[in-house]
Amino acid sequence: xRCEDIRFKLVDYFENTLSPEERKLVQNHLDTCSRCQKxxxxxxxTFEILKKESLIEPEEIYWTNFVPAVRSRIEKKEETxxxxxxxxxxxxxxxxxxxxxxxxxxxxxxxxxxxxxxGTESYTYLxxxxxxxxxxxxYAEEDxxxxxxxxxxxxxxxxxxxxxxxxxxxxxxxGKEKSLEELDIKQLEDLKKTLEKEKxxxxxx
Amino acid sequence: MDEEITQELIRRFKQGEEKAFNELVSLYKKGIFNxxxxxxxxxxxxxDLAQEVFVKVYHxxxxxxxxxxxxxxxxxxxxxxxxxxxxxxxxxxxxxxPDLTQPILSSNSPLKDYEKKELDKAIDQAxxxxxxxxxxxxxxxxxxxxxxxxxxxxxxxxxxxVKANYFQAIKKLRKSLAHFGE
Numbered sequence: 001x002r003c004e005d006i007r008f009k010l011v012d013y014f015e016n017t018l019s020p021e022e023r024k025l026v027q028n029h030l031d032t033c034s035r036c037q038k039x040x041x042x043x044x045x046t047f048e049i050l051k052k053e054s055l056i057e058p059e060e061i062y063w064t065n066f067v068p069a070v071r072s073r074i075e076k077k078e079e080t081x082x083x084x085x086x087x088x089x090x091x092x093x094x095x096x097x098x099x100x101x102x103x104x105x106x107x108x109x110x111x112x113x114x115x116x117x118x119g120t121e122s123y124t125y126l127x128x129x130x131x132x133x134x135x136x137x138x139y140a141e142e143d144x145x146x147x148x149x150x151x152x153x154x155x156x157x158x159x160x161x162x163x164x165x166x167x168x169x170x171x172x173x174x175g176k177e178k179s180l181e182e183l184d185i186k187q188l189e190d191l192k193k194t195l196e197k198e199k200x201x202x203x204x205x
Numbered sequence: 206m207d208e209e210i211t212q213e214l215i216r217r218f219k220q221g222e223e224k225a226f227n228e229l230v231s232l233y234k235k236g237i238f239n240x241x242x243x244x245x246x247x248x249x250x251x252x253d254l255a256q257e258v259f260v261k262v263y264h265x266x267x268x269x270x271x272x273x274x275x276x277x278x279x280x281x282x283x284x285x286x287x288x289x290x291x292x293x294x295x296x297x298x299x300x301x302x303p304d305l306t307q308p309i310l311s312s313n314s315p316l317k318d319y320e321k322k323e324l325d326k327a328i329d330q331a332x333x334x335x336x337x338x339x340x341x342x343x344x345x346x347x348x349x350x351x352x353x354x355x356x357x358x359x360x361x362x363x364x365x366x367v368k369a370n371y372f373q374a375i376k377k378l379r380k381s382l383a384h385f386g387e
Contacts, residue, residue, distance in 0.1 A: 046379040
């Protein structure tokens, strides 16, 4: 096994989560490779530093009041959620506002659909930044129920699959120094294009 | 956490028994506080956010269909709220005032106390500057002690991707904290 592959396993080796065979492999490598041994010592030292971190515990009163505080927040949210009947002179404006909102949602929904329909694939690649935007929408704090209807769980799973495939490809290409989310848009687009080209090549060969 | 008790409480809550929700909150409150605290690294914010997590749970629990375990679902909500919070308040978290409640310092030596404070501060900064997915994976693994497979479910990623994120997070922390190991 190459040093690079061994190093990737060092954290799991330290946490004792490798299979006995893998553990032995790493152990044998560490016995003979001083650079990986040094890397391992640094990982051990990092975990020792992290172990020294202080424990933080709020005072007992916080825990005693926890449930009532949550209840009071729930009630407050419900109170602010009550719709006050508007005066007639505002009604026209409000109806127009909702019509525009509905139209916006309709257009937005169609726009999102295009993303999943493009190409002959069952899904198309999205950059993690795009994925993140959608994830933010999916988990948006307000009016979650209406947003859920825009992005279904199935769509979200497609996004996850697409990102995983891109991530795996990136790792195969040796991109272990940075994670996908740290690449800039240009690098991501190039990576996406190369992956698509290679997939196309595989298909026609 | 006992999944059977949890399922029973959810069933009772869905049938309209409000008290069951309180019991659910009591069961999970400490774990969730610890999770959000390690994510946002500020006690006051974490105390506030932990309660917000359960407000969100209250409003969504009726639609919870049990496709994943309750604990996975709860962790996902807490992680997402914390990530959204850190994004919104990224600037604030770097200039925030010291916490009202400081960690209990056990030593009698002011120098040791000072060193410990410096170490805590350095760990806070190091964790806060991790990219968001790496930070979430690190917190779920290191502090919450979840298995890679559980983290993968919470994050909606493959186990391989989670391992990669954890590995990269440790690598970055190692760089940021190197001088404390000398």
